[in-house]
Amino acid sequence: MSRLQVVSGKGGTGKSTVAAALALALAREGRRTLLVEVEGRQGIAQLFGTEALPYEERKIAVAAGGGEVYALAIDAEQALLDYLQMFYKLGSAGRALKKLGAIDFATTIAPGLRDVLLTGKACEAVRRKDRSGRYVYDHVVMDAPPTGRITRFLNVNDEVAGLARIGPIHNQAQAVMKVLKSRETAVHFVTLLEEMPVQETADGIAELAQAGLPVGRVVVNMVRPHHLDDEALRAAGELRGDVAHALSRAGLGGPAERLVDPLLEQAAEHAGRVALERAQRRVLSRLEVPAYELPLLGTGMDLAGLYELAAELRKQADEE
Incomplete structure (x- = not known):
């Protein structure tokens, strides 16, 4: 040391x-x-x-x-x-x-x-x-x-x-x-x-x-921390429009959509951040320098x- x-x-x-x-x-x-x-x-x-x-x-x-x-x-x-x-x-x-x-x-x-x-x-x-x-x-x-x-x-x-x-x-x-x-x-x-x-x-x-x-x-x-597994992360960026359409078809487009939409937006943002972090980890790994991580x-x-x-x-x- x-x-x-x-x-x-x-x-x-x-x-x-x-x-x-x-x-x-x-x-x-x-x-x-x-x-x-x-x-x-x-x-x-x-x-x-x-x-x-x-x-x-x-x-x-x-x-x-x-x-x-x-x-x-x-x-x-x-x-x-x-x-x-x-x-x-x-x-x-x-x-x-x-x-x-x-x-x-x-x-x-x-x-x-x-x-x-x-x-x-x-x-x-x-x-x-x-x-x-x-x-x-x-x-x-x-x-x-x-x-x-x-x-x-x-x-x-x-x-x-x-x-x-x-x-x-x-x-x-x-x-x-x-x-x-x-x-x-x-x-x-x-x-x-x-x-x-x-x-x-x-x-x-x-x-x-x-x-x-x-x-x-x-x-x-x-x-x-990452709150979603890989499958949920993939779905987070794709489901927002589908869920809104499904709620509308079910006659729940008003209050339910206003409740669910912010949650889906947060999930999509989380998925985007995780993708960015993984890309930066790959850049760091190519430096071939040992790394520590602090929460x-x-x-x-x-x-x-x-x-x-x-x-x-x-x-x-x-x-x-």
């Missing part, structure tokens, strides 16, 4: 929810997981019902078997201050630069600098060890940028390493890419059984492979729902 689990996906597919559930699933049996947010939306805090996360690692949940989930909302400005202190010992000078607005200026206009800092901080958490030589976190889960930006986001340190041929910046960029392009990392894509998210998933997987970045799994989210929770998403999705992820992983 890769130690850095990167979760991407098209907006609206539940990417952050899946990342949170994955962190809970990986933290079982006494393990410790760090859930990292890089987009500044405080989505983790909302999902777990906590206050806005500061720039520090904070325990937010206890998983099955006593495992712990910590969370970190990475702030690019603070990460740059850490970087300046780590490599150039500019502790007080760095704080002075922040007061002058130089840090905000640098992270806003420097191409790729924010992504360098965000990926660097996450990889530092992956490599960090305690005094006994054990990893501080068994897994780091990153709630990453969406599918259209994920390859450039993860590959930015490769570009930096090429620009800075020597020195600490070059060494840091190489160290980050060593993690991101190794078996320590897996990049997962969250999708729905809809045409656009599935196509973006296919494109994202192809871009990752071309960049030499490791593809993990596809997570099909919000899967709705649509009818009660909406809350902390109990996260634990339910985490249990489903564990179940499917154990069945592999």
Whole structure:
């Protein structure tokens, strides 16, 4: 199991929810997981019902078997201050630069600098060890940028390493890419059984492979149950006109037709949705990437729902 689990996906597919559930699933049996947010939306805090996360690692949940989930909302400005202190010992000078607005200026206009800092901080958490030589976190889960930006986001340190041929910046960029392009990392894509998210998933997987970045799994989210068997699904799209005609011939065309027609319409819509979902499953199967499926929770998403999705992820992983 890769130690850095990167979760991407098209907006609206539940990417952050899946990342949170994955962190809970990986933290079982006494393990410790760090859930990292890089987009500044405080989505983790909302999902777990906590206050806005500061720039520090904070325990937010206890998983099955006593495992712990910590969370970190990475702030690019603070990460740059850490970087300046780590490599150039500019502790007080760095704080002075922040007061002058130089840090905000640098992270806003420097191409790729924010992504360098965000990926660097996450990889530092992956490599960090305690005094006994054990990893501080068994897994780091990153709630990453969406599918259209994920390859450039993860590959930015490769570009930096090429620009800075020597020195600490070059060494840091190489160290980050060593993690991101190794078996320590897996990049997962969250999708729905809809045409656009599935196509973006296919494109994202192809871009990752071309960049030499490791593809993990596809997570099909919000899967709705099928209420009709195959025979009923076939009939649902064909019977509407026949039933209306039969009711009319039987002299029941008025109230009975108004009662039955909406039911037949819903059945036809359900049949159409099932056909679309099956077509998208065939597209996903051709990608030859292992897939998990998570159900649509009818009660909406809350902390109990996260634990339910985490249990489903564990179940499917154990069945592999």
